[in-house]
Amino acid sequence: MFSYRHAFHAGNHADVLKHTVLIATLDHLLEKEAALTVVDTHAGAGLYRLDGDYAGTSGEAAEGILRLLAPKPAAAVTPPAQVATKKIAKSVDAALAPALQRYLDVVRAFNPNGGARVYPGSPFITQHLLREHDKLKLFELHPTDSRTLSANIAQLEAGRQIAVLHEDGFGSATKFLPPPSRRALVLMDPSYEIKSDYARVLDFTAEALKRFATGTYAIWYPIIPRPEAHDLPRRLKTMATKAGKSWLHATLTVKSSKLLTTDSGETKRPGLPASGMFLINPPYTLKALLQPALEQTKDLLAQDRHAAFSLDSGG
Incomplete structure (x- = not known):
């Protein structure tokens, strides 16, 4: 149950999408003055070293965030529209869509000396953007990651703004809903x-x-050759539609999902080829x-001719 460690996958193409x-x-949600509560049901460790043993073993960040941060040809630079932010110093990349530029600026804020030695997980990205009167509830059941998360969050000295709970997010996160x-x-x-995660979502x-x-x-999920993975967005769409709620479904594919054949004749899976984000009541x-951000991300992170993206909505 506790074999998965996100440290092996930090900064990969799925993190870029998510x-x-x-x-x-x-x-968008922070444009309104009223306090916002963010609940993260599977928070992980919060911060990840891309030059550490875990990320270095998998090398997945090289085909994700590190590829996006690679220097662009000077002749290609066309300043994009600037996106206002209070907390992040702006940079200008080669003709990037505002949403993709914004993502890179957030990652760069955790790496003031350049590059990407540190990759922020969802808890630190969220805290970085929240205002003082907003709240963040972080759930992490994995014993090692929960301890690491607590230690990482303690460095922020955020006081009562952030709660770290060593609990099953699917089992108890609803206690914070609705917030005041x-x-x-x-x-x-x-x-x-484990396959039961799909049903629990x-x-x-x-x-x-x-x-x-x-x-x-907002629900992230892997797109892999498993019936539950393909059934999940369909059932979420049905759920949202029956409830009369709007929805948005975004996917990013970077390579084929077909089995690979090695020189020795063995077959192996190619690693995660694609992932999706499904939102109910999206902005x-x-x-x-x-x-435009997904179209650019697909082109920049493509590993073969099967790279693609989709973006659908309803409600």
């Missing part, structure tokens, strides 16, 4: 290392919607913001 969507969603301000974003990002989302129908719910501005 955190680009997360930041764009938070930016009636404004919340719930992020669900389980490992899916659906059960948790259904219960959360009953408790707090106007909250924004109305999100689809237009993500369209």
Whole structure:
């Protein structure tokens, strides 16, 4: 149950998708003055060293965030529209869409000396953007990651703004819904290392919607050759539609999912080829913001001719 460690995958293409969507969603929700509560059901360790043993073993960041941060040809530079931010120093990359530029600026804020030695997970990205009167509830059941998360969060000296709970997020996160301000974003990002995670996402989302129908719910999932993975977004769409809620579904594919054949004749899986983000009650501005960002991300992170993206919405 506890074999999965996100440190091996930090900064990969799935993180690029997840955190680009997360930041764009938070930016919109934080435009209103009323307090926002963010609930992260599977928070992980919070911060990751890309030059450490875990990330170095997998090398996945090299095909994700590190590729995006690679120097661009000077002749290609065309300044994009600037996106206002209070907490992040701006930079200008080669003709990047605002949502993708914003994501890179957030990552750079954790690496003031350049490069990307440190990759911020969802807890630190969220805290970086929140205001003093907002709240962050972090759930992590993995014993090692929970201890690391608590130690990392303690360095922020954020006081009562952040709560770290060594609990099953699917089992107890709904206790914070609805929050006093009636404004919340719930992020669900389980490992899916066991098939029951897919069903638990659906059960948790259904219960959360009953408790707090106007909250924004964001679910990341892997797109892999498993029936549950392909069934999850369809069932979430049905759930949102029956509840009369709007939804948005974004996917990013960087390579083929077909089995690879080695020189010795053995077959092996190619690693995670694609992932998706499904949102219920998304910001109305999100689809237009993500369209050019995902198109660029697909081109920049493509590993073969099967690279693609999709973006659908309804409600």
